[in-house]
Amino acid sequence: MKLKDPILNILKKNYEPSAMIEQKFGRYDLSIKTDIEGRPILLFMGKKDENGFVRGERYARTLKFNSAGSIIKDHWEHKGKATP
Template structure:
């Protein structure tokens, strides 16, 4: 599964640093962890179970920046099923 343009628009925004953000995206539940700059770096995408855990797919962001803050590499990688 690849991430589409619409979800990438949500993930390219800046949020509160070092937090876990939960949102609803279309018919899916998503939760993502942000880094110290507020950029999402870990994504859980699927449906919430009765305990509040998202069952679906897990993605990790490969984000490399230059010393001046310019983004060199920005890539989301599917890490498999999340339970």
């Protein structure tokens, strides 16, 4: 399942550094893990269960930088089911 533009637009924003951000997107619950710069690096997308965990799909972000610190690769990859 490839991520579509509306969700990618949410994931392009910077958030609180080293945090787990939770929000709703349409019928989905999203949990976004950020790195020390506040960039999203993990996404859990699905429905929250009674324990507060998102059951659905898990995505990971690959970020590669050049020597000047500019991003040369930014890619989201589907990692499978999101279950605790």
